[in-house]
Amino acid sequence: MSRLTDHLVVISFDCLSSLDFPMLEQLPHFKDFLKRGSRCKQVETIYPSVTYPCHTTIVTGNYPKNHGVVNNTFLQPGRVSPDWYWHRKHVRGTTLYDEAKKAGMKTAALLWPVTARANIDYNMPEIFANRKYHHQIPVSLINGSKRYQLDMNRRFGHLRNGLNQPELDDFVLASTVHTIKNKKPQLILVHFVDLDSQRHYHGFSSKEAMDALKRHDNRLGKIVQALKDAEIYNDTTIAVLGDHSALDESKAIKLNVLFREHRLIEVDAKGKLKNWKAFCKSCDGSAYIYVKNASDSHTKEVVKRLLENLVHDETKGIERVFSQKEAATMGADENCSFMVEARRGFYFNEECEGTLLHEITDRDVRAKRYTHACHGYSPEKEDYTTIFMLAGKGIQQNAVVPSMHLVDEGPTFARLLGLNLGQTDGQVIELFLTS
Structure with a gap:
């Protein structure tokens, strides 16, 4: 050529x-x-x-x-x-x-x-x-x-x-x-x-x-x-x-807090993660949800139900839940169990401490713990x-x-x-x- x-x-x-x-x-x-x-x-x-x-x-x-x-x-x-x-x-x-x-x-x-x-x-x-x-x-x-x-x-x-x-x-x-x-x-x-x-x-x-x-x-x-x-x-x-x-954002979604509440994540006395069944892996404006044991259908069903409940409430910040097959069709990791897309104004954080939603302050951003804008969102x-x-x-x-x-x-x-x-x-x- x-x-x-x-x-x-x-x-x-x-x-x-x-x-x-x-x-x-x-x-x-x-x-x-x-x-x-x-x-x-x-x-x-x-x-x-x-x-x-x-x-x-x-x-x-x-x-x-x-x-x-x-x-x-x-x-x-x-x-x-x-x-x-x-x-x-x-x-x-x-x-x-x-x-x-x-x-x-x-x-x-x-x-x-x-x-x-x-x-x-x-x-x-x-x-x-x-x-x-x-x-x-x-x-x-x-x-x-x-x-x-x-x-x-x-x-x-x-x-x-x-x-x-x-x-x-x-x-x-x-x-x-x-x-x-x-x-x-x-x-x-x-x-x-x-x-x-x-x-x-x-x-x-x-x-x-x-x-x-x-x-x-x-x-x-x-x-x-x-x-x-x-x-x-x-x-x-x-x-x-x-x-x-x-896209600008003002709230962080911490799904691992939710997973911890439902005993899908276990932490030690100091709050450090020591075991997990499901985990939210942030891509900022989107996130992969991984289930540790691929054959654990019970955990997958629990996670699916939790995510679907959040989608129905716009204030929780999740716009859409993709199945493993849908995520792969979009070109993402075919090894995830689910993929979630944030609404405008929201993004995903991996912490398992605190509350499900965190209101981002200037102090948070100065400490570089959170951001005022991010990417990772769907190309759509x-x-x-x-x-x-x-x-x-x-x-x-x-x-x-x-x-x-x-x-x-x-x-x-x-x-x-x-x-x-x-x-x-x-x-x-x-x-x-x-x-």
Whole structure:
């Protein structure tokens, strides 16, 4: 298969929403980008619409049930901070960066989710120290490209402030610019989290979120300038995308409190979970319900009855209950027993202490125990789509695709690079391409 471009730069602005498009059209670098390229303002995300499954879908063209990354974090009942799907080994099948490497292309990834220990030439994976005895820098180094990361930390580490934003994205930007100028990879995947972070802790339309969009405009401009400085701009395709949108919320639903009341969860004297029959695993705006023993039909029936009773009362915040089969049909984890969708204004929390519903306060959010906005909701929610924009070599100018799916992005990227992802859930969006 012939290549349509020599270099592909994929820029993910986490939590970029279709509702942001009017503002993007007014920001100088986005405005210039849109003039040169093509776009889709209505991209349907996946279910559950959380970051790690979304970014794995983007590079595989598959839904979570097929690529295997079904949530951000693992099902680890009782853990205060569950481990994340950080590592490449959790992805079933091939990926865009795998195929690019097989084809002899130079590859780079900066904070792209689920790339720890992936076969990427210049890899700075998104992974953090999740144990008291871990330290961030060694954890990052052993899971990515050691020399490359040491070099980036030596040059730009002063820009970081731990994992705080916007400083972390400033560090990623500086590392991206340097990588483009000095390494000139054929494929580079970059993940920026500033906007997502501001929306979580300040709200969807907050001033902080709008300021993050302005910073993203500046970041886009600097990446474009780096391509020009490296003299590869005319041979490059740039993709700018979001993975999901977000919705404001004011109440947390704690189904594990209910399960505890019905003796489906057992805690010790200190309130720590020690045994469970059923567990609510949060995906923020949605949640998986797992029954520990798959053959425990009694527990499944009890859980089903409890959930159905909540749906009938709008004040309890649950919009819909999906069966295991329905969840799998939507592309979610086929190993769950049920999946639940929150109403607007609500999201799911895994705590088994307190009351079923928790009214979120500013103090809660400052302590980072709860958020003001989140994602994870069904792609069928109104005003919940994201954006996909392309410009550069191999791309039509001013082509507008009315709607598409997140699973279509991987196959389209593969076509641009002359690669084949094999059988995927998505398809190439030919309208974007020059041939």
